[in-house]
Amino acid sequence: MKTKELSQLKTRPVMATVILTAGVGLLIISAFVGIAVGAADIDLATVWDALLHYNKALTTHQIIWELRIPRVLADMMVGAAFAVAGAVMQGMTRNPLADSGLLGLNAGSAFMISVCFAFLPGLSYNYLILFSFLGAALGCFMVFGVSSLVRGGLSPTRLVLAGAAVASLLTALSEGIAIYFKLSQDLAFWFAGGVAGVTWTQVAVVWPWLIGSLLAAVLMSKSVTILSLGDDIAVGLGQNTTRAKLILMLIVLILAGLAVSVVGPVGFIGLIVPHLVRYMVGVDYRWIIPCSAIVGALLTLYADIGARMVNPPYETPISVIFALIGVPFFLYVARKERRSL
């Protein structure tokens, strides 16, 4: 048992450093590609030109500044947020299937946002994010509330089922609101996970919160590692588990709430990324969390580039792309981790 636990605690700091440094470089390059690709293809030289000498008179420059750049920034922010939220949840709940989509957080956010659309039209974006956060908290509270009623908590499988039930309830309510108030297809597109309409306003409001909560997640990453060893060991190592869990949960809710308010309830990013990262860098969350942020940003950026290229001029919602990649991945994880489910 001892040796098994020790051997499980493999970390690969070198690999992690490579991911962090190369990842940032790759992100910058990919961002340029992301700005260039779309319904109107723009060559990289023009992108560079638009960045350095913005000329309002040129349509391409306008497209780049008003549409493409905020969109690419949103991709990266959302990807990092969902991925880190997933990594923290998987670590602290020791549940390999944890993801803000699967556990009802995204559906909660979406529900609150549809409530805002219906009852408080013209709400400023700041407040929308606040409601989105409250919604994530609602979904989370429902799922983990049920879990806390059970001695020893729900098994990963049952937690996923609870998440599915809560999500279907909240989604039914959102759909009801959308249909009743005849909120047009735009809301549907937003629900489907679109980054198409992201504005500078959204980016400006979201980024300080995002950077703040990502930093908080990195600062708390040691606690996640300790919690991932199990509560008994964590207490033995002098960790105040309740406090750590509360702070971490708050970080997860903020991250999920932010991300959903930008692109809608996109699932599976938070499931896939931490698994990939753990496979590459080992089990220490001090490496997993920052690497998840980078890999999540990259993956979402590519998914969005793909979404624009699959069948132009239509946009494919990124939630669809992630669900289609994520489902086989989910099944694979469920098979692999069968012993612990």
Added chain:
Amino acid sequence: MMGTTTERKVMRRRIYISIILALLLVSIFIFSVNAGYSKIPFVDVVKTLFGQGSAQDTLIISQFRLPRIVIAVMVGAGLAVSGAILQAVSQNSLADPGILGINNGAGLAVMLYISYFPSTLDVPVMFMPLIGFTGAILTAFIVYGLSYSRKEGLLPNRLVLTGVAVSAAVAALMTLLTIRLDPENYQVVAEWIAGNIWASSWQYVFALLPWLVVLGTVAAFKVKTLDILGFGDQVATGLGVKTEKEKVILLVVAVALAAACVSVSGGIAFIGLIGPHIARRLVGSGHRWVLPISALIGALLLLVADTIGRLIVQPSEIFAGIVVAVIGAPYFLYLLAKAK
């Protein structure tokens, strides 16, 4: 079998319960005919039902309300029986056509159909259950295949997990479709997904009826097999039941039931889960009783949900599917917390 007094008591209890449920169903049926945007007094409702009503009452009742109520009763019963069979076959009390992705599979097929033949008027409604069944059976076999292991047969836990996952993938494809629709068709499809019993015309009743009759009969003949499967595969095999073959037959019956219902009513979850659970609590676990009582309870649940949905925000409506989710999700969570 019917020797001891306790057994006689149990038997009597079951009969009482059946009678009470049937009476409940009849009274809600009458209330539901009476309830709605245009009030029709109770006396007139009864008169109309016996063909003595005024022309206007007859129109409202026979063309709008009755078919809708009949559909709700049929769909509720069908989904509940489907759930009871699925729970027995998978030996997992959390199985239900909604959770296993069968509803979504049927939904996707029907949606494809609606989007490629926008004016549903010139395509026979009779095809709807068949289309739904095609999508559902494909989905069911994918889920079944993914949760089957050569060494251990069908794994109950993996079945639900796979169902949830496949369901999500199918839902993603549905999303893709909805976004491409023009607004008019979109509204139709959105309402269908949310479980609006929109198909309230006699056409749909007749499209659904043969499916329910045939499949219900098959299910009724299989009650013994369902009981035996409950003992586990080894015991069942020992008793001379070809477990794998029977499971596949029963799965097809359950899938076909759910698909036919869903293709008429849209996405209605949880009925297939709750119906059998309540039935087992009332009459024990023998399927000879569980199936009919499940059907009664499912019919009751959906009729109540649809009636509530019609009354709560007049003159508009809330769809039955949404009402069912609001009632059903908490119950499901309660079951999750309670089950070992």
